[in-house]
Amino acid sequence: MVAAKAGYTVILNDVKEEYVKKGLASIQKFIDKSVEKGKMTAEDKTHILGRIHGSMNLQDMKDADLIIEAIIEQVHVKKEVFQKLDDICKKEALFASNTSTIPITDLASSTKRPEQFIGMHFMNPVPLMKLVEVIRGLRTSQQTATTITQLAEKMEKTPIEVNDGPGFISNRVLFAMINEAIFCLQDGTATKEAIDSVMKLG
Numbered sequence: 001m002v003a004a005k006a007g008y009t010v011i012l013n014d015v016k017e018e019y020v021k022k023g024l025a026s027i028q029k030f031i032d033k034s035v036e037k038g039k040m041t042a043e044d045k046t047h048i049l050g051r052i053h054g055s056m057n058l059q060d061m062k063d064a065d066l067i068i069e070a071i072i073e074q075v076h077v078k079k080e081v082f083q084k085l086d087d088i089c090k091k092e093a094l095f096a097s098n099t100s101t102i103p104i105t106d107l108a109s110s111t112k113r114p115e116q117f118i119g120m121h122f123m124n125p126v127p128l129m130k131l132v133e134v135i136r137g138l139r140t141s142q143q144t145a146t147t148i149t150q151l152a153e154k155m156e157k158t159p160i161e162v163n164d165g166p167g168f169i170s171n172r173v174l175f176a177m178i179n180e181a182i183f184c185l186q187d188g189t190a191t192k193e194a195i196d197s198v199m200k201l202g
């Protein structure tokens with residue numbers, strides 16, 4: 001949705017029609033709420049939804065300038081999809097992965113375009129969260145990093161470049177904190193409700 005809002009034509013691809021419909025419905029629901037709240041107009045809604053096209057065929061990506069992959073967090077599935085896209089997409093197309101944990105260098109190595117491959121880690125819920133972690137693999141070019149940073153800014157996000165490493169920054173720090181909360185519960189330092197309240201309020 002954020003790409004369509006920024007004026008780009010978007011192809012939303014998934015493996016089954018019901019998943020594509022579910023994705024489009026959740027976008028529509030978010031926009032409807034934004035219109036109700038006066039944050040978007042009915043005209044915005046028409047323009048945004050008009051730019052998003054559902055697809056179940058990877059061949060539809062043949063003219064895409066950029067792929068943003070956000071499929072299940074399984075390295076072999078992601079690599080298989082990127083390998084297919086490598087053959088389908090034009091040679092200038094950039095590939096980005098929204099992976100939370102898989103090394104970008106590893107994913108990039110499954111393609112013939114590691115210089116044009118990058119991590120573009122959006123935060124959930126994407127329309128509301130400003131951060132995009134931009135992660136370069138070992139062979140990602142400066143041009144790719146610059147283009148993706150500028151694109152994230154056009155999507156009204158704040159791109160922050162970090163190095164490739166387990167969990168990058170956001171999840172590496174988050175998971176240490178979540179584990180510590182569980183140790184607090186285990187130690188009997190507080191109830192789970194108290195731990196949640198302390199973290200939310202403090």
Ligand SMILES: NC(=O)c1ccc[n+]([C@@H]2O[C@H](COP(=O)([O-])OP(=O)(O)OC[C@H]3O[C@@H](n4cnc5c(N)ncnc54)[C@H](O)[C@@H]3O)[C@@H](O)[C@H]2O)c1
Nearest residue numbers: 013014015019070071072073081098099100101122123124
């Ligand atoms: N959920 C989050 O909060 C969050 C936040 C940031 C990043 N991510 C990352 O985004 C990615 C997706 O996470 P999720 O929580 O939405 O996962 P999910 O499992 O809920 O959804 C994945 C979607 O990918 C589709 N899919 C699976 N195989 C496919 C294929 N071969 N081709 C096309 N589509 C396929 C599935 O049908 C499903 O709709 C992961 O890499 C995850 O690490 C998730």
